[in-house]
Amino acid sequence: MKVFIYLNGNRRSSDFYLEEYKREYRKGDKVICANGGFDFAASIGIKPDVVVGDLDSKKVAIPEGIKLIKYPAEKNFSDFELALEYSRRLNPDKIVVYGALGGRKDHEIINLIILAYANIPMVFVEKEIEVYNVRNSLTILDSKGKTCSLVSLSENTIIRNLEGFKYRMANELLNPSSRGLSNIITESTAKIDLEGRAVLFFLNK
Secondary structure, eight states: OEEEEEOSSOGGGHHHHHHHHHHHOOTTOEEEEETTHHHHHHHTTOOOSEEEEOOSSOOSOOOTTSEEEEOOSSOSSOHHHHHHHHHHTTOOSEEEEESSSSSOHHHHHHHHHHHHHOSSOEEEEOSSEEEEEOBSEEEEESOTTOEEEEEESSSOEEEEEEESBSSOOSSEEEOSSSTTOSEEBOSSEEEEEEEOSSEEEEEEO
């Protein structure tokens, strides 16, 4: 089961988000909106199962039948982090997030940090890029010729193997630096194997 989280970051790609959602959604998957992400989802015809947040930026009334989890405006966590915490209780196999990028830069950076340290497979899907958290391994399909980057936010990450990339790494240290910047996928199936945490994979479309 997948969980889809709608944030309020980049509304310019609304048509893209709708098509991606239709392509990925399967019966039994859940949709969660973080605060103003509900207005965004409603504008493209998506009805969530749950709305989470302080609702300070929500402009559309929430219909009956949608679970509402309301927090005070003054709180210690972002609406995205609260939505993610609720998602964990559903024990999903994967979390797909729309609208995490394209808004305020400080929000983007915090969202990426949350993604990097999440203990569930998760991806930020945008029109120009996809960003994955890498937990031990990641397989990338049908992306031959695309530019990508592998970035560690913590020290002592060991890249055991990069398979299907122009620039290979095997049993090498990847600390926070530009070491993994601007690689190229050379095979229809590419794979990353590593030991460490807080590692992001950026796939440019």
